Amino acid sequence: MIERIVAVDDRRPSYANRQPDESVNYSTEHPLSEFAWLAGGVLASVALCFALVVGFAGVLASRIPFDVERDVARQIEGFWCPRSISAEGRKAQETLSAIADRLAKAMPEAGGITVSVYLDERPIVNAAATLGGNIVVFRGLLEKLESEDAVAMVLAHEIAHAAFRHPASHLGRGVSMYLLMAALSSATGSTVGAQMFQMAGQLPVLKYGRDQESEADAAAVAALVSVYGHAGGAMDVFRVFSSAASRTEGVEFLQTHPLTSHRTDEVGKIARKNGWAIDGGRRPLPDSIRSLR
Amino acid sequence: MKFIAQYFDLIVFFVLLALGYSVGRWNELRHFHSLRTRERLYARVLTFSAKTPPDVVTAQDCMLVAGGVVVSSDYFKQFAGTLRSFVGGRMAVYETLLDRARREAILRMKEQAMRRGYRLIVNVKIESTNIGGVRGGVPAMEVFAYGTALKPHTPAS
Numbered sequence: 430m431i432e433r434i435v436a437v438d439d440r441r442p443s444y445a446n447r448q449p450d451e452s453v454n455y456s457t458e459h460p461l462s463e464f465a466w467l468a469g470g471v472l473a474s475v476a477l478c479f480a481l482v483v484g485f486a487g488v489l490a491s492r493i494p495f496d497v498e499r500d501v502a503r504q505i506e507g508f509w510c511p512r513s514i515s516a517e518g519r520k521a522q523e524t525l526s527a528i529a530d531r532l533a534k535a536m537p538e539a540g541g542i543t544v545s546v547y548l549d550e551r552p553i554v555n556a557a558a559t560l561g562g563n564i565v566v567f568r569g570l571l572e573k574l575e576s577e578d579a580v581a582m583v584l585a586h587e588i589a590h591a592a593f594r595h596p597a598s599h600l601g602r603g604v605s606m607y608l609l610m611a612a613l614s615s616a617t618g619s620t621v622g623a624q625m626f627q628m629a630g631q632l633p634v635l636k637y638g639r640d641q642e643s644e645a646d647a648a649a650v651a652a653l654v655s656v657y658g659h660a661g662g663a664m665d666v667f668r669v670f671s672s673a674a675s676r677t678e679g680v681e682f683l684q685t686h687p688l689t690s691h692r693t694d695e696v697g698k699i700a701r702k703n704g705w706a707i708d709g710g711r712r713p714l715p716d717s718i719r720s721l722r
Numbered sequence: 723m724k725f726i727a728q729y730f731d732l733i734v735f736f737v738l739l740a741l742g743y744s745v746g747r748w749n750e751l752r753h754f755h756s757l758r759t760r761e762r763l764y765a766r767v768l769t770f771s772a773k774t775p776p777d778v779v780t781a782q783d784c785m786l787v788a789g790g791v792v793v794s795s796d797y798f799k800q801f802a803g804t805l806r807s808f809v810g811g812r813m814a815v816y817e818t819l820l821d822r823a824r825r826e827a828i829l830r831m832k833e834q835a836m837r838r839g840y841r842l843i844v845n846v847k848i849e850s851t852n853i854g855g856v857r858g859g860v861p862a863m864e865v866f867a868y869g870t871a872l873k874p875h876t877p878a879s
Contacts, residue, residue, distance in 0.1 A: 444768055445765065446767070446769060456817065467806060
């Protein structure tokens with residue numbers, strides 16, 4: 430009966446195995462075009478969701494009474510308060526406090542808050558405002574500043590952060606962001622999904638940070654001009670930052686601060702609009718700060 | 723250099739994505755080409771999903787033949803699949819992957835039959851088993867095709 434089977438195979442076309450029809454089971458859309466639609470849509474909606482929730486949390490946190498914020502700050506002092514300070518550092522810190530008080534009085538936004546200035550003697554080129562109106566200036570930055578005007582700009586910028594309650598709203602955003610990320614990452618159940626959310630979620634949050642920097646710059650320059658008569662100190666500080674950075678600054682939308690060149694332009698624009706002088710005679714550094722060099 | 727250090731995570735991510743797409747796509751096109759060629763080659767081995775062979779009433783020698791394939795997704799497919807899972811719909815990137823696996827499994831089964839002189843396989847079934855894709859793992863599947871190969875009984879001389 431071998432012939433019978435062979436007959437099925439060779440002479441009866443109804444029993445032939447045909448090639449699979451590839452036009453039915455496969456999508457004709459190019460994988461990259463589908464991917465572009467999906468990535469764009471999903472990432473945009475994640476970014477929008479983060480922007481709304483995190484933005485709202487930031488607004489809520491900045492409505493916390495300042496006294497409560499100060500109490501909270503006292504409990505976590507160890508994170509930012511320098512542990513020890515030299516005798517010369519203490520003198521410089523007192524001078525900084527005096528300048529800060531003068532600036533705070535000139536800043537209408539700082540009416541409801543009290544500001545404390547700390548000097549951290551590590552060689553870091555930075556200054557920061559933390560919860561409760563506490564401002565930390567690093568010795569590394571002070572050593573680079575050439576005039577009292579520049580020191581005042583740094584302080585005014587940080588006072589403005591405190592006045593606008595930025596540290597509190599930053600904390601509120603950070604916590605809500607963390608919760609959202611944890612929730613979404615576990616919902617997607619994959620590391621790739623988590624990575625994607627981190628990327629999409631961070632962008633709006635960084636944008637809030639940059640907006641806050643610009644807001645603080647504007648208020649700081651106004652205070653600087655009202656105490657020192659011109660905005661020269663601001664330009665000096667930006668020059669120090671751009672020479673300290675001495676690198677290509679990268680892409681702005683991935684950063685916490687606006688690019689220094691944008692900050693310089695922005696402050697120049699504000700000064701021109703209000704008819705403020707951009708340059709003028711600088712006051713020399715107070716002796717206590719000069720002695721840190 | 724600083725740029726690379728600063729955005730290292732993002733760069734790694736995009737490199738993996740580009741690598742997954744380009745290598746994955748190249749492999750896929752090459753595999754389809756090979757499938758079409760071998761399907762023509764093994765067209766002489768007839769496969770049926772029916773349990774009984776057509777038109778055959780004589781005694782048959784039979785043998786279990788099977789072909790198995792394990793396929794893994796690539797980084798690009800995995801990422802595109804994650805995106806798709808948010809909105810639902812046709813997961814085109816996995817459709818081609820699994821279809822390739824099914825066709826490959828059938829071909830391997832036919833190859834086994836042909837080597838033993840069988841030209842007819844009945845009761846062909848395809849099973850698939852998920853062996854990856856749990857948290858953190860890369861989705862991978864085993865596709866297994868099996869059937870009963872038949873040839874007319876030749877009495878021992």
